[in-house]
Amino acid sequence: MSGRAWRAFRRNRLALAGAALVVLLALGAVLAPGVAPHDPLRGRLPDRLRPPGTVTAGGRYLLGTDNLGRDILSRILHGGRVSIALGLLVVGVSIVVGVTLGLVSAYAGGWVDTVVQRSVDVLLAFPYLVLAIALMGLFGPGFMNLVVALAFKEWVMACRVVRSEVLALKTAAFVEASRAAGAGPARILLRHLLPNVIPAAVVVATLRVGWVILMEASLSFLGLGIQPPQPSWGVIIADGRDYLFRAPWISTFPGIAILLFVLGVNLLGEGLRDALDPRLTGVRVGE
């Protein structure tokens, strides 16, 4: 980040608050094995469905327990590992694929561009969740299947942004000069175009992580994503669904964790966008 962009970012209090939320929840997830007060998978049956704040012989349950006597706080901390890792992995894969295809498609033009852009159009025609649900139905549940099912459409977002950036840069004087000096396509793509699309890619990546985590929650809630007893934020919400009357805290707290994390990455992403590349207002959270 350049000095100017960093100063702009530092002045943005909402973006800093977002960064703080992200760091806090991510730390909780990373350190979960150390800081979680209980085992996320094995509960104490005598302590089942205890409300938040209960203290029993088994210990203190700050956010209550579920129907198997498992501590909700511990499950949320461990669930964060799965949900956040999945969000980062899906967006990471999609950014690599999207940036590569966007660069190549815009630079090569011709039939390469046509093929890539028609694929983008076709994928955009599918509602995000509908496609992901159908794919998970075919693949079966599981972490890696979930990554593929979500990345299947997700790369399109980065590809479109990068392509339009490259189209604008392609004819810029410094690129023309480099070509005149004898640089080949590989050198122009990697040395001149790639560094210039990285800020846009960073902004897209940040703004998309939240969306992917929301999708994971939806799929896991439906039983098509992460499989219990392994906790993810969506799985814990699903655990509590049958206990809405007796133990509403089971579903409520993981939802708040999602809300805070997604809010955090969105604020952070918008802050980065305003600091790095204010023209990117078209990138939004959503389909």
Add this chain to the structure above:
Amino acid sequence: MVSYIVRRLVQAVPVLLGVTFVVFLLMYLTPGDPVEVFLGRGGAVTQEEIDRIRREFGLDRPFVEQYGRFLVALGRGDLGQSVVHRRPVGELILERVPATVELTLVAALIALLVGIPAGVAAAVRRYSLLDKGATLLSLLGVSMPGFWLGLVLINVFAVHLRVLPVAGRMAYGTGFEPQTGFYLLDALLQGNGAAALDVLRHLLLPAVAMSATMMAMTMRLTRSSLLETIGQDYVRTARAKGVPERTVVLRHALRNALLPVVTVIALNLGALLGGNMVVETVFGWPGLGRLVVEAVRTHDYPLVRGAVLVYAATYVVLNLLADLSYAFLNPRISHGKGVG
């Protein structure tokens, strides 16, 4: 303008063809033998019988020929046969469409009725406490899962306050018999006020859960779009002429500010439709979304395929309409080469 419409329509054709190809390919690559799924597992079926059924369904033909047959059937409106329900897929989908459309439209209506006034208020009182509160709420709105909001709403309004029903589309015993599948419309047409109220009460929670994201987006968009128009010369002129501030905002600025808002809403109607499956599941709403989720769970691939196609086609058509309406409402945008 006509040439623009024609061009956009022509552009939609390869996209739809691509959609059918992707859907067909996915189902073709599905692990597991469709014949086995059809016959049910564990039955004593001879190899000859499997081969016979495979021939009957054309599953022994080459890929391209199977895809061709699939397209021809689609052209006739034939989406195939559900493996679980043993009924035509098209029929099953049509039964569920009214419930989903009704819920989506009510959700969109709520989003507009709350989002636009909130956006106007935030823009007019820029940087006030009201503006900051509305902005914060809209940030929360796009950051939470709609189905979770649904669970929270059920918990508050159905479990604790007991003022609204937990799930379903209507209560029994009101003597109301829906005709078209659009319950609200039916109740109103039959002049059954009690039933209409009951249907509305059932609609309220799922519709609010669904609309949160759209409401937040509408508010933010209205705010930024209105702030932009308020800075325009013609608005300043109107003010200079002594037109009252209220009229300036509502008559001069808002009219033009709503244009991008309308487009984005129309674009998002498709997303709303495609994203409601989880909310439908939470509220036991007998719509298309729940049908798809059940079909995926029971491995009813023909039904999944048909429903995904219907969703994608609707999505493409809605996007097309959004583009066209935008071009129609805003003659300034270029329609490509030549005079539009």
